[in-house]
Amino acid sequence: MNIIRRTLEIDAETDARLREMADERGQDVAAVLAEAVALLDSVVDIAGPDIAEDRRRLDDFRKSGTAVPLNEVKDWVASWGSAKELPRPVARRIG
Numbered sequence: 001m002n003i004i005r006r007t008l009e010i011d012a013e014t015d016a017r018l019r020e021m022a023d024e025r026g027q028d029v030a031a032v033l034a035e036a037v038a039l040l041d042s043v044v045d046i047a048g049p050d051i052a053e054d055r056r057r058l059d060d061f062r063k064s065g066t067a068v069p070l071n072e073v074k075d076w077v078a079s080w081g082s083a084k085e086l087p088r089p090v091a092r093r094i095g
Helices: 013-026 029-043 051-064 069-077
Strands: none
Touching: 013 051
16 A cells, blocks of 8 residues: 555544544554545545536425425434334425
């Protein structure tokens, strides 16, 4: 592996958490950071948001007024894996 030295400026709380995570895993901070970057890369679209799709969805909402309230989505997600998992919320006219 080709090692490159970088200097990062982070706050004390982040540094403490990185060291704690490294200790928990028996790794050094660099390994924890490498895993974090790999995970971030796997879930974040670096190419950026699809503005056209966002506009289309907003226009659809403005026309129909149908959506799922955020609190219902949060409750649904929070119930995943529990004995009382909620059914997927249904969009309805809210506007």
